[in-house]
Amino acid sequence: MQVATKLQAAASSVVLLALAAAAAAAQVTAIRAGRLVDPETGTVAANQVILIEGGKFTAVGPNVAVPRDAQVIDLSQLTVLPGLVDAHNHLAITYKEEPESNVYYLTYVLDPTPVRAIQAASNGMQMLNAGFTIVRDMGNAGNYADAALRIAIEQGWIPGPTIINSGIIIGGMGGQFWPTPEMAVDHKIVYPEYLDADTPDEIVKAVRQNELFGAKVIKICVDCKPWGYTVDEIKLVIAEAAKAGLKVEGHVQTLDGARRAIEAGIWSIAHDVGLNDEMHKLMAQKGIWRAGTETPITLTGHTTQARYERTVSLLKNAYDNKVPLTYSTDADYYVPGRTRGEVAIEFLETWKAAKIPTADILRAMTTNGYKVSQTENTRGPIKPGLAADCIAVAGNPLENIDVLRDVRFVMKDGMVFKQNGVMTPAAFFHGGPVNGWRIR
Ligand SMILES: [Zn+2]
Numbered sequence: 001m002q003v004a005t006k007l008q009a010a011a012s013s014v015v016l017l018a019l020a021a022a023a024a025a026a027q028v029t030a031i032r033a034g035r036l037v038d039p040e041t042g043t044v045a046a047n048q049v050i051l052i053e054g055g056k057f058t059a060v061g062p063n064v065a066v067p068r069d070a071q072v073i074d075l076s077q078l079t080v081l082p083g084l085v086d087a088h089n090h091l092a093i094t095y096k097e098e099p100e101s102n103v104y105y106l107t108y109v110l111d112p113t114p115v116r117a118i119q120a121a122s123n124g125m126q127m128l129n130a131g132f133t134i135v136r137d138m139g140n141a142g143n144y145a146d147a148a149l150r151i152a153i154e155q156g157w158i159p160g161p162t163i164i165n166s167g168i169i170i171g172g173m174g175g176q177f178w179p180t181p182e183m184a185v186d187h188k189i190v191y192p193e194y195l196d197a198d199t200p201d202e203i204v205k206a207v208r209q210n211e212l213f214g215a216k217v218i219k220i221c222v223d224c225k226p227w228g229y230t231v232d233e234i235k236l237v238i239a240e241a242a243k244a245g246l247k248v249e250g251h252v253q254t255l256d257g258a259r260r261a262i263e264a265g266i267w268s269i270a271h272d273v274g275l276n277d278e279m280h281k282l283m284a285q286k287g288i289w290r291a292g293t294e295t296p297i298t299l300t301g302h303t304t305q306a307r308y309e310r311t312v313s314l315l316k317n318a319y320d321n322k323v324p325l326t327y328s329t330d331a332d333y334y335v336p337g338r339t340r341g342e343v344a345i346e347f348l349e350t351w352k353a354a355k356i357p358t359a360d361i362l363r364a365m366t367t368n369g370y371k372v373s374q375t376e377n378t379r380g381p382i383k384p385g386l387a388a389d390c391i392a393v394a395g396n397p398l399e400n401i402d403v404l405r406d407v408r409f410v411m412k413d414g415m416v417f418k419q420n421g422v423m424t425p426a427a428f429f430h431g432g433p434v435n436g437w438r439i440r
Contacts, residue, residue, distance in 0.1 A: 028053050028070040029388075029414060033080035035396065036060070039366040040381065042359035042398060050080065052388040055414035059384055073416070078392040078408055081362075082382050083133025083161075085369020086344050088249075088270055088291040088328035091127070091149060091163075092120035092141035096334040102301070104140070104332065105177060108193050113142035120149040123340040124160030129423055130341025131407035133389040134373050134380070135161040136291075138249060138270065139169035139219045140332065143192040147214030154439045159417050159428035162389075164217050164373045166249065167210035168195040170203070170237070171221030172228060176251075194221070200236055207240040214440055215246065222250040222266075223257025223274070234264035247374065249291065255279070262288060268372055270328070272314045280314075280321040289372045290323045293330035296349035302333065308350070315354040326372045327351070327365040345405055358401045365404075388414035 029052040036048040049064040050057060066072060093107055093116060100106035111119075120141070127135055137146045146165035153160040168191075169175060174184065175194020183189040190196060197206035207218055218241040222228050229237070238248050247267035252258045258274040262282045268289035269275070275283075275290070283290060294311045295303040303311070318325060329344045338346075351361045370380030379387040390411050395403035410418035415427045433439070 028058075028067050029073060030064075030066040030070040031073045031080065031390070031411075032066075032076045033078070033392070034076040035079040036382065037079055037081040037362070037396070037398060038382075039082060039359070039362045042363070044079070044396060044398060047076075048080070050382065050390070052411075052414045055388055057382055057384050057386055057388050060382055073409075073419075075392045075409060078394060079396055079403075080382070080390055080392045080409075081397060082366050082370075082380055083389040083391050083410070083412075084131045084365045084404070085134040085136075085327065085373060085380075086127065086132050086329050086331070087136045087268070087289075087326035087369055087372050088138050088293050088330050089127070089135050089340075089344065090140045090330070090332035091123040091135065091137050091340070092116040092145035093332045094119060094123070094334050094340075095332065102333060108140075108142070109189075111142075113145050113192075116142045117145035117148045120145050121152065121158050121160065124149060124153065124163070125158070125423070125425070126339035126341045127344060128159060128161050128341070128410060128412060128417055129339065129407070130345050131391040131393075131404060131410060132341060132344060133161050133391070133410070133412055134369060134375060135163055136217065136249075136328075136373055137163050137165040138217075139166045140193060141165070141167075144168070144213045150216070151214065151439055154435060155432075155437070156428070156430045156434035157432075159412060159415075159425040161412075162373075162375065162379060162387075164375075165215060166217050166219035167213055167215030168192055168206075169219045169221060169251070170195045170197050170206045170210070171251075172196070172198050172225050174225055175221060176224045198227075200233070203233060203236050204240050207237060211241075211244045211246065217267075218246050218248045219270075220248060220250055222252045222261045223254045224251060228254075228257055229260065231260045231264045234261060234266060238264060238266065262286060268326070271330070272311055272318075275314055275318070277317055277321070280318045280323050283318075283323045284321050287324060289326055289368070290318055291326050291328035291372070292318065293328045294347060294350035294354075295330070296346055296353075298349050299335060299343065299346055302335075312350060312353045315350065315356065319354065319356050319360065324368060324371075325356075325360070325364045326368050327361070348401055348404065352401065359398055361401050362397055388412075 150163035272292040370376040392409035
């Protein structure tokens, strides 16, 4: 080694040591928030200080002292609020006009699970960039690409929202497909997009298989076929899932299916097509979550005018009946020119059309999202002891919900993912597990 190089090496190790010392000292991050929104109460507080240490909030308030060595993030010109939740998305599938004419059965045939897993990683970052810090991923993920995504994020390999994933959708024979006998019986094409479970033994085993391979919620087809599940069969799914602490979401598309799912005491109902005023009253009585997946008319080709009008009036009816509402999209397609996050936030249009008060739209996107995801005591609210996830926007979302379309800042687990409107996710990438390898 030449002298000059040695000197350079010595100098750079001094710099590295200084950086390391700074990193060790700057364990505390302080956010100066111009305004802080509490969606639960629908209130705003001015000039708040939020302290973060070890990936968690440690203090919040107007008179919190900022430690001398804290890294200060100045959001004094912005409004800080908790992260958003999409209670029903499919990050590991993206059907599109070319080449499959938006028929997802073909996407499943064309795209192998490894490709879908990598696409899911990208979709996850797109969601996080739009302010969604939690996504419930409700199946159609090939051979557990959803679990792979969740594990990769939890291990610390890549940035992404907290994923509450369902594994493979469990249903009666065929799932949501209508395959030929050759493809279904000879080639078992339904699996792994759906897990056939027609008898009580098969139902129990299907739930256990999903749990073994990383599901954090169970998703069933209540009535994808005329031979959908009975009340007792749904109760069996709920009881088996409960042993592992998991809740059950039902894909429901008929009035009869909705009635059975509600009677069985399901945790959440996906889609609004099987719902009506009577079902809404029953759901409100039983406290069943509604993930209505209300496609806006502005996403051309993904709903019809008649269907949209029905969706808007059903959402309004659910709100009037005090059904517990979540913000959910069922986004599983490509809209040219838009990220998955931009597609998801577009669903605000339906909520505005249903004239849901702004504070309640925000509540559906935050507080209720944490509850349906069962994270409300660990992640979501900006409170000491909880995971440090938050976002910031330029205006006040309680006055104008559309400010959520331009998220300027995103923090996940105490790390800055987006600042000044630009993604800066370097801190998230690790060569190996940084949160222990026992994450499954
Ligand atoms: Zn769906």
